[in-house]
Structures are given as C-alpha cells and as structure tokens.
Amino acid sequence: MWGKGILNGMRITMRNMLRGPITVRYPYERVTLPERARWAVEVVRDESGAHKCTACMTCVRACPDHILDLQFTTAEDKSKHIDYLRYEMGACMMCGLCVEACPFDALKMGQDYELAKLTRDELTVDLLVDVAAAAPARAKKASEVPAGGTDDSRGGGTDG
C-alpha cells in the first residue's frame, strides 16, 4: 500500500546493481565445474590407461534413451573381446543412469561441456574399440596363484 512495494523493488534492483555483474564472459573466461557436474559419458581409465569394462551390458540396459551400443565376441575360453562400445552423444540427456548402473565403475560423467560438433558423425563417439574386456575375477585368480597376494582391486584390464 502507498507504493511500499515499488520502493522495495527499487531497493532490490539497486542492491543488485551494487553487487556488480555475475556474468562469466564465456569464451574468455571459464568456470571450474563442480565435481559432480554431468556431461558426456566417458570411460574410466587408470594410470596405465586400462579400462574396467567387462562387457556385462548393464549400462546398455540401463540407458533410457537406448543410445549405448556394446558389441562383443566371446572366445572359447569364455573371455570377452569388445568390438565396440558406441555412444550416441547427440541423443544423450546426461542422466547418469549408466554410470550409476555400472557394477565395475567403468563409466563416469565427464566434465567436458564444449560438446558442439561440426558434423553429425562426430556426435557418435566410440568409447571403446576392439579391446579385450576387463576380467577382474580372472585377474584376481591369476594374481593369487603365483604371488599369493590379496589384491582385491577390481581393475586390472588386460588391454589398454
């Protein structure tokens, strides 16, 4: 009443003005993203560059958009060989369900937010191509027999 709301609004805008701009001048300045920012899906790799994917297909089933495509061949000794793990980035909604579903922590949400591409083909990303699948159980068994250690790490893929 009596224009109190108007005065309050004027006070708020003046306060905002005195606070100064909060603009990030993007191409010149970049913010550091929070740790849990979710952008394109990436494969987790350890120091030696080895991945952890066992080709269990859990992520492919978890994806609500059906944009993950995993093809693998099983050898006679039941070891798996990944032909490709293909990811349709242009259709990804970055929900992170594949990362949550992965029982071997082989996937993560990346921090790269500059995802614009010049051609449509670039939007299809091959995360893994023609590599042997990780086999943590076999690696554990193999490491137990000669060394007798208790290495319980789930990593240790056989191929980078």
Place this chain on the structure above:
Amino acid sequence: MSPELASLLRILAAVGLMLMNGVILIYMLRRVLGRLHQRLGPVHVGPQGLLQTPMDVLKLLTKEDITPTNVDKALYFIAPAAVFTPSLMAYAAIPFSPTWMVTDLDTGLLYTLVVMSLVSMGLLMAGWASANKWSLIGGMRSVGQHIAYEIPLLLSVLPVVMYVGTLNLSSIVEAQSGTWLGILPQWFITNPLFWPAFIIFIVSALIKVNQTPFDMSEAESELVAGFATEYSSMKFGLFFLSEFSNSFIVSALAVTLFFGGWTLPFVPDEVLAPIAPVVFMLKVYVGIFVLMWIRGTLPRVRMDHLMQFAWKILIPAVLTWILVFGFIIKLFDLGRPVG
C-alpha cells in the same frame, strides 16, 4: 551576426544535442539495465562497448527502408517527423544556464508541456497509417494514456507556478537559488510543500517517457512493437530518438522545476556561471538514471488499471492538492513571486 543565422545556429545546436543525447542515452540505458540485472551490457565493440551504439546508428541508417503495401502512404511518411519534431521543439525553452537556452520564453513551462503532448498525435498517426492491428492498438493506447496523464502532469506543476508566479523556466530556476538558513539548498524539492506535487509530476511524466512501467503503446510482449511495428530503418530510428529525447526533456523539466536547474548551493555566482550547463546536464543525467532505474525495476501495468489510476486517483488527488496548497500559501503568505 544576423538574427536569422543566430536562430538557425541555435536550432542546429538543439538538433546536435538531441542526436548526441540519443547515442549516449542508448549506451547508458544498456549499461544501466545490464547492471541492474547483474549483467555487463555491451562490451565487445570498442573499449567498454562504447562503439556499440554508433554501430547501431550506422546499421539503422544503412538498413533497407521497407514500406508495406497497404499503408496510408502520406501519413506513414509524415508520422515519424510528427513524432520527432515536437521532441526537438521541446528543447527550445529549457534553460541550460542563465545564458544558454534556445529562446527565453515567458510561457516556457506551458510551451514545453504543450509541445510534448503533440508527440502522441504522431504516434496515433503512425499506428493508424501502418494498416496493422498491433500498430493501431498501440497508437490508440498511446493517445489514451497521454490524454489521461496530461491533465495531472499540467496540474502538478501548478503549485510551482503559483508559488513563483511565472511560467518562465529561467525565472523558476532563479527563484530556487540560495539556501534555507544556510543549510539546505533552496530547491523546491527540499520544501515539503512541493513533495505531493513532485510525486504526481514524476508518475505522470513517466507516461511521456513511454518506458516501462508505462510502455503500453509498445508493449512488445502484447503488441509486437506497437505503433513502430511496420517501421524500419531511420523511420524507426526517429521514433527511437524521440523516445530518448523525451526522457531527457522530462528529466530536464524535473530538474528545472524541483531540483534548482543549474543552481548549486554554497557556490558563488562567479564560479557557477561557467560551469552552469555542466551542473544542469549532470543533474539531468542523474534524473535519467532514476528513470532507467524505474524502468529496470517495475513490470508493465495493465491498461485499464493505468486509466483508472489517472482518472480516479491522480486527477482528484492533484486537484485537491492544488486547493490545499493555494490555501496554505495564501494563509501564511508563502509565495515568492519573481519580478
């Protein structure tokens, strides 16, 4: 110098001031609105984005001038001039300093307000000639609100006129020189008697500026661009320029009537004389900043609310205040007639 040449130069000076003002005010508006929204405003073209507005002017000048097929050709061409010319004429009576003014009119205040009211005629012409329903609604709204708010605007300056006893703007400024008991400047705004008049003046003067909260005639979210919808290139530029010029005039009037024009307290006349125009311009720009601040804060009001507010509240209020004010200055003999 022949008097014809002298008056021509004065008019040219007013045109130059108006054009320069337009360019500066557009830049200022962008920066101020940006800051009010915690943004930066233009930063890319030139240092601090200073060259953005000159570039925009170049763009407006070189843009294709489109005339839609079904417009009323004559009115369509006259309308921008009919809007621009009164805005230019309004500079005539504004006193920038004791000596700097286009002409010293005895009826300066009345002249300025009357000339300003001609702008809405041009806006209605533009709206009608465009053969476009948005434009027509915009023009109608513009005339409606201008007519409604002209009355409180004219009446709200009456207390000043009653107090000073003249319509001459320079005399009104001179009446405000000096201080109250050596503390407060003797501007009318420091006198509580003028506060109601000042509030009513500001509210109704905002209509003249044609900006939010009273930008009903443009109302881009409702009417595309209102009366300016069908205009492009420099024809649109003239509307734009007139709008910014109006905010300058409104601010200049407020400064002249209530904030002491080019006077400063505690400053002797010899010092003040050379810097008077600068003082005046600074005050005007502060006033324009407040207008932009209001623009950046308040949302647009509804048309029917706007009209109701004018006819049912503002006009009765200002009439009552004139009556009360008249009694007060007569009873206590407060008037200070000049000359």
